[in-house]
Amino acid sequence: MSNSEELERALARYVGAEIGPPAVGPDLVNAPMVRHWCEILGDANPVYTDPDVAARSVHGGLVAPPTMLQVWTMAGVALAGGGGPAADLQQELHALLSEHGYTSVVATNCEQVYDRYLRPDDRVTATTVIEAISPEKTTGLGTGRFIDTRTTYRDAKGERVAWMTFRVLKFKPAQPAQAASPAAAPAKPRRLRPLRSHDNDWWWQGVARGDLLIQRCAECGTLRHPPRPMCGACQSLRWDSVAASGRGVVYSHVVMHHPPIPGYGFPLAVALVELEEGTRIVSNVVGCAPDAVRIGMPVQLEMQDVDEELRLPLFRPVSGAAEEAR
Amino acid sequence: MTRTLRDAAAIAGIGQTEFSKSSGRSELQLACEAVKSALDDAGLSPRDVDGMTTFTLDTTDEIEVARAVGIGDLRFFSRTPHGGGAAIGVMHQAAMAVATGSAEVVVVYRALNGRSGQRYSQGVASDVVTSDLIHWSWYLPYGLLTPASWVAMFTQRYLHETGTTSEDLARVAISTRRHAVNNPNAFFHGRPLTMDEHQSSRMIVAPLHLYDCCQETDGGCACIVTTPERARDLRRGGVLIRAVAQAAGAEQEVMTSFYRPSLTRVPEMEVVAKQVYAMSGLGPRDLDAAVIYDAFTPIVLWQLEAFGLCKWGEAKDFVRDGGLDLGGRLPANTHGGQLSEAYIHGMNGVNEGVRLVRGTSLNQPARNDHVLVTAGVGVPTSAMILGKM
CATH class of the missing domain: 3.10.129.10 (Hotdog Thioesterase)
Structure with a gap:
């Protein structure tokens, strides 16, 4: 069988x-359970909750x-x-x-x-x-x-x-x-995803391959970040990109404390990093205490898979920098 | 000869609801109450209104307000974008409308349940699907999500370059609080702020403490803009708009212009300043009082510099000298500002600017011929100079 x-x-x-x-x-x-139910469902019919009205109704009393x-x-x-x-x-x-x-x-x-x-x-x-x-x-x-x-x-x-x-x-x-799968699991909150469009998708694809790219005007060579379709210097629509060396310094920074946002881990160091190529990028500084980040601190790119689907270019103080800053 | 908006429009009435943390009613109702109160102040009836303008961020359509208040035919309506940067942008719209004859009586309004409804402090969420989500996508994955965090990024660099300290930021908060103490409409009515309280308040986004940040408020404000001729015949007369202007700067982003050569200047506000001075024929020395947009304490310092009230990097000295206090160089935010009265996106500041020129502020300075009123910082923005008819 x-x-x-x-x-x-x-x-x-x-x-x-x-x-x-x-x-x-x-x-x-009983009346209390009826009243709670009516409140929650927003049923305002008084024959359920008001003894006087109910008494005068066809029911002759509460129902x-x-x-x-x-x-x-x-x-x-x-x-x-x-x-x-x-x-x-x-x-x-x-x-x-x-x-x-x-x-x-x-x-x-x-x-x-x-x-x-x-x-x-x-x-x-x-x-x-x-x-x-x-x-x-x-x-x-x-x-x-x-x-x-x-x-x-x-x-x-x-x-x-x-x-x-x-x-x-x-x-x-x-x-x-x-x-x-992560989509079905209500479990762990994750970082908000960047929205992809025609103008930035190539950049995120670079990140997926492990490259931090900087958009470059193919006419005049001006570097620009964040990416945009036209060169502000010469109005050319032609562009390519160069891979950043990954070396930079902290130009400014903050420490996020409140309100706590699920998926990030607070307190969180967010820095504006000036790359040695000259463009700036917002990212997180990892590998040191959030309050140890300082303006002028040398940092190095570190590609990190922050979850199963999102890889981000993050930055780590070059060795010794965090201690020196203290 | 080029025609300008100099003295081309006047504010004939102001109105507002109470300010609270939970209004218990719709933003539409708050708008209606504020508009009605402004009309009453001006001695006008809803049927006199033929133009309306507000922020793109306002959730209440002008025709909704018009229907509810009993306003009739409209000949002009418009919206101004970019959050608090619109605070005087709406005045610019109204002034242009009456100066060109597009409308004669324009209602300017803004109402929000900023605490019990959508709270701006909670930041950008992924469910805000707008065209500028691509812009926010450069910040979302790294957690730089809230207005405080964007302003903090500029602040850190400003403190670093100028030697300004957190105590100097506190001086801005303490000054507005001193004014709020006398204002029953203010959230912090009767509650002064000490340096210790400021310094020991919790960090929101370092280097910004809790008391460096404005409040979140439920409430509505409105004012009535009309021609100076019409205003002259009305109940309260008019407060003249001597000059009004908008500007966006080069390399402008909304709140995150991090890629400009300098992070410690506000180029768009400098463009606004240049325009309002040129239009009015006035200069920084002519200003008697001001309502300086104060969503966060450091932005007040940057505006003092942008409007030429002190040199770059010296706003700290201006506030150390009590420059913002009554009796100081430029008594400012005499209602308590958005830090201490209420956050109605700068529109409570417009009403205070009118009171200052009328001489009816609860913290009235001795001189009040010319009053500067500014809008949001870090966004495309706006400002005006008010004066007597």
Whole structure:
């Protein structure tokens, strides 16, 4: 018997099953929770929060917003926390699918039908049945299975007050590698990227190759930085570039303290470096304490990959310069 | 003979909202309140307005303000770019409009939730997708992202070349604070600043301390520009715009002109100074008081030099001698400036300039025939000289 047949068989056992004993709302329907919910969602209907208005309304008293239905029985932090042993059949089913590579989940549909308004002091109980598990389907998100559940909500007398169908897709992400890629990882903030355009892309390509380039007018030889399309001295549109030696001195500098900007590491030394070719460039000084940078300090270019995608021309004091400056 | 803007326009009314850290209302509403208050000051009705101008950075369209305030047909509207550099650029626009007959009554306004809304101190973010993002891209990857950091780069070099010290910067802050102490509209009303407090305040971007930086403020300011003839018949009369000019310098960048031969001069402000002096026929010695754009303390020193109030490198001596204080050579920022009253992008300074000429400043100097008002530093900028009708 193949692995997939085995899975089909295992899945079939869940269809039609109640996921566990009825979920009993830990709190009675109550005014404070209603008020918080209305505030957060911006629902200003006074029949939910103002007893006087509610008393004069068709309801004859306060009622809960119908769409608050799930609030009364849903496990809160416990559900979000996860990790522990499966508390019911639904969690067990999800764990089983995860083991078979359907590691991700997304909610796709939800329908609710209300029999009556809930009122303060109603005790809500929910029973959930797994109605269907689809064969494998391929979607934009990845390949997976739709799981349909139907939940019936009852009051203390056992009378139905509402029911809900809920569908999720439990799937194998289309690009499993994505989770590890920097774009998907919310993890570490990174430096802001320079925007590339026709006028500066060649310069950043030079950096990628390890060269610090200086734009040079092909007519009059004037060097210029930052790059621009026309020579301000002779108006020529013809240009080429030269690789800088990487030697320079600090012309001015600052130390960034506040506000802290994620991705850079504060305090941060930023310097205006005058290259020996005569142009200036803004960069960071590395390899010494930020407050040890001084005007006139000799520095040397150091190409650094500051993250997986960004290489920057940075500068380091030539040996001894930082100590001398002190 | 070339026609100039000399004495071609007058300010007939000023208005403002309260200044706060959280206005609790929209920038549109702040603009409306400021405009209405300026119209009331001038004794004009919204229907008298036929021109409007503001900053490109203002989030509120002139037609939004016009509709809300009940202003009717407009014959002139325009926007001035480059942040605080626009502070007098808008006055230049208004003066040109009334001088050419393009409009007769121009509303100038600026309103921002600078603290509770978008905060300029937070700097350039990658989500600011504009045409000048290429420009910022030379600084973004290295973390040089905030107005304080750009000004600090010039400051470090200026201190190095001139022997000016952090204490000299503090003297600028202390002077404006002294004025704010008497101004109930000022954030620092009743709260003087000591040298120790300045020096022990935290570093924002070395060498700039917290109290070298202006505030972030919610508020709005407006003024009414019209012809001198029309102003003469109005409730408050007029304050004459003796001269007004804009300039961008060679090799200009917005806040990061790091590639010029010198980092310790402000060429665009020198061009502005030359123009306003030539246009008005006045010189530095004729100035009685000033509102000097003070987003950061060092830029006040650079402007004293650019306007010829002292020689290059000697602004430190000017402030050591109490030159900015009441009774000093040039009483300046008598409202408390943007360091100590509020940061409304220089427009609260325009209102103070008008009060100085009217003689109604809360820190009124004895002489007030000619008052200089300047705009942002490090950007294409502007200035004007105000005088009596």
